[in-house]
Amino acid sequence: MSSVTQRSRVSVAQKIETALLDEIAAGQITPGERLDETRLAERFGASRTPVREALGRLTAQGVLETGEGRGARVAQYTREELAQMFEAMHEIEALCARLVAQRLTLLARSQMEEAQARCHEAANAGDFPGYLRANEALHYAIYRATGNPYIQQMASDFRRRTGPFRAKKFATKADLLASAKSHDELLEKIFSANSNDAFDYMRKHMEESFMRVLAAN
Template sequence: MPTESDVLRVDYGGLIALPLDGGKKRPAKTRAEELRLWISDEITSGRMPPGTRLDEIQLAERFNVSRTPVREALKQLNSIGLVERGARRTMTVAEVSPDQLYSLFELMGELEVSCARLATIKMTSEERALLEKQHDVCRRLMREGDADGYAKANAVFHSIIYSGSHNAYLADAAHLVRVRLSPFRRAQFQTPERMARSCEEHEYIIRAILRGDQMTVMNVMRDHIAAAQGAYVAFAANVKPASE
């Protein structure tokens, strides 16, 4: 079971490693991580539409870095399907259709619901206390208006629930789908009031887990993931492409 000294690897493939303090003492981002986050934000906001060529040399010059962190960032984005490799090792922004995104959120919802249901049965008292502590971290970051910090703390909150299911196969499946959706789930917190609503939804989830109320936790978790999807769709719809 996770403890306060643990580091939860929320994203596989070396994408993100998060301490359970929710980012209060986050290590400095590597250049590859900074590039990955910037490119993924450009893609999920629509400012880099599908088919946009991602040139290593141009990106390296733009950020005044060598091609190594650029190459690593693109490799990470390729591993989660945001960019695709073409002829002569070129990288372009991948097409993610609304139907594909809907299906991913639908799958994420079902996996998170299953994790939350099992957590109501299997979570230890220590794990429940850890979840409540992480919720406090989320609330602090929400009050501070720290969208980036909140997104990371939110990922840890959900990871504690995955671990609390005490089903390694289910937790791994949930983590892997979350990796695929992570840029889109992070973008939701750019919409007004989403952090506050997310915190409120977390409160309902925690109460249901502490009561051992399986039916309620399944319903509120499914609603929580649906709200995250809706917030991202609202965000993307209000961002104009850079060419406009």
């Protein structure tokens, strides 16, 4: 296989992986739902090889579980497992906020403000999938701004695993507006460079999020 062909195949697999992650995070693909290789290949206009690679990577990340036959299914977790994941997630996200408050750059601030502007736009429009995508973009911008790739990777892993469960916490437009307002307060703490306040508020933000997730799942 030529290097050009291999790069093309990897690129297709990455596009499929990204598209599926977005849909899972937005709740458009739900826990336990089966993903069939053949149907995905038809949908993306690709061979089954890059589809299999994309599913394999998502399975390695804990987002998917190996299913029967050719395919996989979105991972399912018990309430106890979710509680344990969120307990770890609280601390990692809070640490990210603390580090960003200490290390904030103009570029990182601009990226967070851009993502938050999209959150407000989607919330005001009652656009649930749009809000979920913007919400993910904001948190990933915070992770990147830590400047620590190991912490960024851990935080991203938990966010990918919990995506379909977090999506259920938004039931009304009011939920979106309240979440966007909470983000405003979080960014205010981060931009103030008060790392302890940023840490405490992010932990509070995540704890409230977890309680809503448990109520919805």
